[in-house]
Amino acid sequence: MPHLVTIDNVDMRYGGAAGTLAVSGLTMKVGKGEFAAVVGPSGCGKSTLMKLVTGLHIPQSGVVVVAEKQVTKPVSIVGMAFQNPTMLPWRTTLDNILLPLEIVERHRHRLRANKKEYVEKAEHLLETVGLKGFGSKFPWQLSGGMQQRANLCRALIHEPELLMLDEPFGALDAFTREELWCVIRDLHAAQGVTIILVTHDLREATFLADRIFVMSARPGKVLKEHTVPFARPRDLEVMYEKAFNDMVHELHGEIASARVVA
Amino acid sequence: MSVLTENTATPAKPLAQRINWVKLAPWLYTIGLFVLWELLVIVLQTPPTILPAPSRVFQAIVQYWSPIWKNSLQTLYTTTVGFAIAVVAGLAIGLFIGWSKAIYAGLYPLMIGFNAIPKVALVPILVIWFGIGAVPAILTAFLISFFPIVVNVATGLATIEPETEDVLRALGAKKLDIMLKVGIPRSMPYFFGSLKVAITLAFVGSVVSETVASNYGLGNMMSSAQSQFNVPLVFAGLLMLAVEGIAMYALMAWIEMRMTGWAHRSSMSQ
Numbered sequence: 467m468p469h470l471v472t473i474d475n476v477d478m479r480y481g482g483a484a485g486t487l488a489v490s491g492l493t494m495k496v497g498k499g500e501f502a503a504v505v506g507p508s509g510c511g512k513s514t515l516m517k518l519v520t521g522l523h524i525p526q527s528g529v530v531v532v533a534e535k536q537v538t539k540p541v542s543i544v545g546m547a548f549q550n551p552t553m554l555p556w557r558t559t560l561d562n563i564l565l566p567l568e569i570v571e572r573h574r575h576r577l578r579a580n581k582k583e584y585v586e587k588a589e590h591l592l593e594t595v596g597l598k599g600f601g602s603k604f605p606w607q608l609s610g611g612m613q614q615r616a617n618l619c620r621a622l623i624h625e626p627e628l629l630m631l632d633e634p635f636g637a638l639d640a641f642t643r644e645e646l647w648c649v650i651r652d653l654h655a656a657q658g659v660t661i662i663l664v665t666h667d668l669r670e671a672t673f674l675a676d677r678i679f680v681m682s683a684r685p686g687k688v689l690k691e692h693t694v695p696f697a698r699p700r701d702l703e704v705m706y707e708k709a710f711n712d713m714v715h716e717l718h719g720e721i722a723s724a725r726v727v728a
Numbered sequence: 729m730s731v732l733t734e735n736t737a738t739p740a741k742p743l744a745q746r747i748n749w750v751k752l753a754p755w756l757y758t759i760g761l762f763v764l765w766e767l768l769v770i771v772l773q774t775p776p777t778i779l780p781a782p783s784r785v786f787q788a789i790v791q792y793w794s795p796i797w798k799n800s801l802q803t804l805y806t807t808t809v810g811f812a813i814a815v816v817a818g819l820a821i822g823l824f825i826g827w828s829k830a831i832y833a834g835l836y837p838l839m840i841g842f843n844a845i846p847k848v849a850l851v852p853i854l855v856i857w858f859g860i861g862a863v864p865a866i867l868t869a870f871l872i873s874f875f876p877i878v879v880n881v882a883t884g885l886a887t888i889e890p891e892t893e894d895v896l897r898a899l900g901a902k903k904l905d906i907m908l909k910v911g912i913p914r915s916m917p918y919f920f921g922s923l924k925v926a927i928t929l930a931f932v933g934s935v936v937s938e939t940v941a942s943n944y945g946l947g948n949m950m951s952s953a954q955s956q957f958n959v960p961l962v963f964a965g966l967l968m969l970a971v972e973g974i975a976m977y978a979l980m981a982w983i984e985m986r987m988t989g990w991a992h993r994s995s996m997s998q
């Protein structure tokens with residue numbers, strides 16, 4: 467499997483030479499079409515890893531390669547979604563979702579002429595996440611969970627090859643979260659997009675990912691890599707199997723000891 | 729059942745319940761203030777050269793209506809012209825300052841220092857440059873009112889959520905894209921909010937300047953009335969200023985509501 471993302475022995479320090487060393491000696495590879503999850507203690511550099519991969523930060527040493535190109539500036543083949551939905555309150559949900567198309571070089575010149583086609587696409591995405599008919603509403607007319615769904619649509623509208631999710635379901639209730647897990651699972655299965663998911667929820671990581679990277683406390687590096695053995699497509703029922711719980715338990719133990727070492 | 733519907737259908741509520749007291753409150757309080765003022769003057773028997781009763785002030789308004797009207801228009805004119813310049817310049821400078829952290833850091837202290845200068849102290853300089861009349865009044869109104877606009881616009885730009893910026897930058901957005909798509913729309917509620925503050929300050933500026941360096945306007949009218957001990961006319965001028973101030977403020981509040989209604993309903997309201 468060719469690798470879409472390669473991080474090789476990367477150091478990233480914030481705020482100059484005397485600043486915080488966020489990650490150090492970080493190495494990981496994510497294959498094309500793979501679903502990777504990153505877990506680790508709080509403050510270990512998971513969000514930093516996301517920013518390194520998307521080119522928002524450039525490491526002081528080591529290289530990040532995305533789609534066979536070394537990352538030296540923001541790479542526009544990614545879609546991002548954070549815990550905070552960051553919808554723009556003056557735009558309708560539909561216009562919020564179309565926002566990336568106004569930015570990405572490949573689409574921005576076609577947008578005006580092909581508006582109808584893009585709107586159809588956005589409406590299709592809204593339907594996929596269960597928000598059919600909400601496109602004309604403003605974000606503040608939606609609940610937190612609905613905003614997070616719209617946020618996913620915005621991350622996907624420009625058909626990114628790589629989807630970066632930084633704790634996108636953190637603020638949601640258990641049922642909405644499980645529902646969105648299934649949405650993500652189906653998107654991944656249907657579109658073959660590569661996904662890197664940062665999460666604190668070990669069951670979420672185990673349910674969704676092909677591989678799980680466990681990070682050490684700050685400065686973060688990959689301590690351990692797990693391959694998730696459960697066959698796809700996975701049903702929510704898989705979470706009640708013994709093998710699943712054993713894996714969650716093992717991950718929990720590893721993160722707990724990573725915290726103590728720090 | 730039928731009894732019930734009958735009851736709710738007939739508007740037989742007592743008068744006191746049918747009046748919208750909240751809507752009426754500003755008028756009632758204003759009238760109350762004038763009544764209190766009138767009573768105070770009657771009880772203390774203050775001469776009209778110290779504190780004229782409101783009835784005496786209204787009488788002065790009627791008596792001097794022609795000069796009051798002319799000077800009110802003049803003041804309204806200098807104020808709105810100065811304010812309009814302040815809006816354009818404030819918006820432009822605010823966008824410029826908010827553009828980058830470095831410009832913000834460099835210019836902000838200068839702006840604070842400039843704002844600390846009492847604008848009255850600038851009037852003599854303006855008179856030396858432009859002579860007495862409408863120009864110093866317009867410029868003073870401009871100088872005093874553009875600062876809150878600049879600060880608000882710059883703040884709106886400088887407080888873009890870093891996550892929003894990250895999402896856009898990861899897509900390859902340039903600084904200009906981020907400003908056009910997020911920064912400027914985001915700073916609009918701050919901008920329109922600042923207009924309410926700025927317009928009242930503009931009146932202060934124009935009247936101060938008219939008082940010391942003009943032959944027209946309410947400021948000039950009040951200072952000459954004062955030198956003739958025509959205190960009711962001074963109060964008449966103050967009253968006209970208050971009316972103009974309230975009217976312009978209401979206009980700005982209305983514009984704000986029309987332009988940025990979303991900000992009042994979303995969590996981003998200030």
Ligand SMILES: Nc1ncnc2c1ncn2[C@@H]1O[C@H](COP(=O)(O)OP(=O)(O)OP(=O)(O)O)[C@@H](O)[C@H]1O
Pocket residue numbers: 480481486487488507508509510511512513514515684
């Ligand atoms: N912009 C920044 N400037 C300075 N230091 C930063 C910055 N962003 C992060 N850090 C530091 O880098 C370290 C890693 O931060 P990061 O946000 O990557 O952690 P995280 O693993 O995402 O944490 P969490 O699980 O709480 O989200 C932290 O110690 C943090 O203090």
Ligand SMILES: [Mg+2]
Pocket residue numbers: 512513514632
């Ligand atoms: Mg984080």
